[in-house]
Amino acid sequence: MLLTITTRHTPATDLGYLLHKHPAKVQEVEFGKGKAHIFYPVANEQECTCALLLDIDPVGLVRTNGGASGNQFALEQYVNDRPYVASSLMSTAIVKAFSSAMNGKCKDKPELVDVPFPLEIKLSVLPVRGGETMLFRMFDPLGYIVDATQHPLDTQFPEWGDSRYFTVTLKHTITLKALLSHLFILIPVLDNDKHYWVNREEVEKLLAKGKGWLEDHPEKELITRRYLRHQPSLANDALALLMKDDIPEELMTDGIAVEKPKAGLHETRLQSVCDELLSTPVRSVIDLGCGEGKLLKLLIPHQHLTHITGMDVASRSLEIAYRRLKIDKLPDNQRKRLRLIQGSLTYRDRRIEGFDAAALVEVIEHLEPDRLKALEKCVFGYAMPGKVIVTTPNKEWNVTFTEDTDKMRHSDHRFEWTRAEFQQWCELVSSTYGYAYTIKPLGEETAEIGAPTQMAVFTK
Numbered sequence: 001m002l003l004t005i006t007t008r009h010t011p012a013t014d015l016g017y018l019l020h021k022h023p024a025k026v027q028e029v030e031f032g033k034g035k036a037h038i039f040y041p042v043a044n045e046q047e048c049t050c051a052l053l054l055d056i057d058p059v060g061l062v063r064t065n066g067g068a069s070g071n072q073f074a075l076e077q078y079v080n081d082r083p084y085v086a087s088s089l090m091s092t093a094i095v096k097a098f099s100s101a102m103n104g105k106c107k108d109k110p111e112l113v114d115v116p117f118p119l120e121i122k123l124s125v126l127p128v129r130g131g132e133t134m135l136f137r138m139f140d141p142l143g144y145i146v147d148a149t150q151h152p153l154d155t156q157f158p159e160w161g162d163s164r165y166f167t168v169t170l171k172h173t174i175t176l177k178a179l180l181s182h183l184f185i186l187i188p189v190l191d192n193d194k195h196y197w198v199n200r201e202e203v204e205k206l207l208a209k210g211k212g213w214l215e216d217h218p219e220k221e222l223i224t225r226r227y228l229r230h231q232p233s234l235a236n237d238a239l240a241l242l243m244k245d246d247i248p249e250e251l252m253t254d255g256i257a258v259e260k261p262k263a264g265l266h267e268t269r270l271q272s273v274c275d276e277l278l279s280t281p282v283r284s285v286i287d288l289g290c291g292e293g294k295l296l297k298l299l300i301p302h303q304h305l306t307h308i309t310g311m312d313v314a315s316r317s318l319e320i321a322y323r324r325l326k327i328d329k330l331p332d333n334q335r336k337r338l339r340l341i342q343g344s345l346t347y348r349d350r351r352i353e354g355f356d357a358a359a360l361v362e363v364i365e366h367l368e369p370d371r372l373k374a375l376e377k378c379v380f381g382y383a384m385p386g387k388v389i390v391t392t393p394n395k396e397w398n399v400t401f402t403e404d405t406d407k408m409r410h411s412d413h414r415f416e417w418t419r420a421e422f423q424q425w426c427e428l429v430s431s432t433y434g435y436a437y438t439i440k441p442l443g444e445e446t447a448e449i450g451a452p453t454q455m456a457v458f459t460k
């Protein structure tokens with residue numbers, strides 16, 4: 001398995017300083033499952049290529065794994081692709097071979113560490129679960145130009161179709177340190193597998209190597225779940241740390257609120273949602289994306305509600321909710337009515353099923369538009385509450401505080417909709433999942449720009 005990194009920066013041999021590997025020498029690093037050879041097929045002023053060649057010991061792999069990695073068939077531990085593809089073994093080798101470069105250290109030319117170099121990276125065989133689009137979803141947002149060739153399963157039998165193996169070239173002008181951290185995380189994410197058992201330390205590794213880019217990556221959720229091998233509790237913890245700014249402007253103590261919140265706007269919004277929820281005889285309510293529990297606080301006094309649940313992806317918000325609602329001080333009969341759960345609205349979760357009503361107050365605009373479909377499916381398709389209340393900012397109203405039509409109300413909002421756009425979305429949800437809906441303005445309304453917030457009430 002071969003990875004090459006090429007630069008045409010002048011002098012190109014600066015690459016050797018950055019990687020802490022002399023271009024004239026062939027070096028070898030042992031890393032438990034085999035050896036990594038590091039050498040330079042080309043090294044001159046104009047062009048320099050460093051190659052990392054992995055020589056995996058297939059028997060060693062079986063011995064140390066005990067064949068534990070989800071055997072599909074009896075011989076899988078002996079007959080598999082691992083020695084021939086870029087996988088988590090490559091990430092381990094990158095860390096071993098280029099640890100100084102990854103940590104941003106360069107003994108002889110420290111000034112190079114922060115210099116973006118024109119780099120071209122070639123991965124001879126990269127297994128990708130999810131096809132070419134997955135490759136683009138991962139590398140495109142980071143600014144790479146991606147060129148990929150997919151290999152057929154067997155050239156003798158074209159009718160068998162394509163394999164999941166790609167030869168990939170990536171081009172970008174970027175610091176070497178950033179490149180190595182991208183490869184370290186994204187290679188096993190694309191492969192969607194790991195050669196070792198994932199534990200809590202992996203969360204720290206992910207956050208450390210993802211620092212400075214993963215927080216803003218539109219696929220951070222998918223990357224996190226795949227990197228942590230779909231272990232929900234680890235992934236939720238990591239996501240909570242990555243999304244720690246996804247807190248509403250009114251509740252924020254340390255984030256960046258673009259809109260100076262009008263006093264009481266959020267309280268009015270929540271009271272209207274509470275009234276709407278209780279306008280029909282519901283007994284169980286779930287607040288999806290409950291944040292710090294403000295809506296829950298309004299719901300608790302209504303004793304006819306037997307089950308009140310708050311769900312959020314951010315554990316920090318849930319901790320605040322726990323304190324704000326004084327859950328530990330509630331008498332048993334009250335505490336039994338109340339639950340706080342951590343989870344993501346873009347993955348099916350049976351704990352959110354079976355409620356009479358659900359609220360999503362200022363939540364949808366925090367999701368990447370292409371993750372919204374997943375949320376719709378989880379909420380309207382799987383959880384299927386009898387009533388769903390969704391609120392979101394009305395973009396047209398933003399003229400009251402800014403002239404910049406692209407400006408959003410909060411730095412974490414991924415989109416804001418006009419009234420027509422919101423209605424279009426409601427129409428789509430209603431026809432896809434068989435809900436009726438009405439839209440109501442929240443806050444003071446004027447004919448030209450509408451109200452600050454728009455609310456849809458979906459009923460089954």
Ligand code: SAH
Pocket residue numbers: 243246247248288289290291292293294295311312313314317343344345346360361362363366367
């Ligand atoms: N509904 C609350 C908080 C709104 S802020 C209120 O009105 O006070 C948006 C909330 O959505 C945040 O708490 C954030 O953590 C949560 N959130 C964002 N993406 C989420 C997801 N995928 N799953 C669950 N919660 C999410």
